[in-house]
Amino acid sequence: MEEETNKVPENPEEKGWAEKAKKFIDKADDFIDEKVDKVKKSKVFGEFKESLNKAEDYVDDKIEDIKKVNVKEKLDAFGDKAESEAKDALSKAKEFGKKVAAKAADKLDDLAEDIRNKSKDEKKPEDLNTDPQP
Secondary structure, three states, X not given: OHHHHHOOOOOOOOOOHHHHHHHHHHHHHHHHHHHHHHHHHOHHHHHHHHHHHHHHXXXXXXXXXXXXXXXXXXXXXXXXXXXXXXXXXXXXXXXXXXXXXXXXXXXXXXXXXXXXXXXXXXXXXXXXOOOOOX
């Protein structure tokens, strides 16, 4: 019975930096997965995917036309148009990617700042009423 009263209750120790980092990485991974899912469900992504499918169909149709009628002028026009559409689609994809990356980076910065603030709060001195000696 004496042993039971002398035992100090076990309090969970402050998590180490490795555990905090792992937790932060897990949160970031979940956040990125969530944003990727949102991007895939977004209107812009759907339109982009639809445009790529249309371009693929267009290319297939033009290849069939070229096989039927082997005319150099059609091939040149097709190449110019395909190049123009590809540049357009690539430009839109780059811009969209930049926006998503910026939002993800901002969110990760916010999470990191929250963790830093929590770490600082936990390290505050217990007795703030102590007068410093002049």
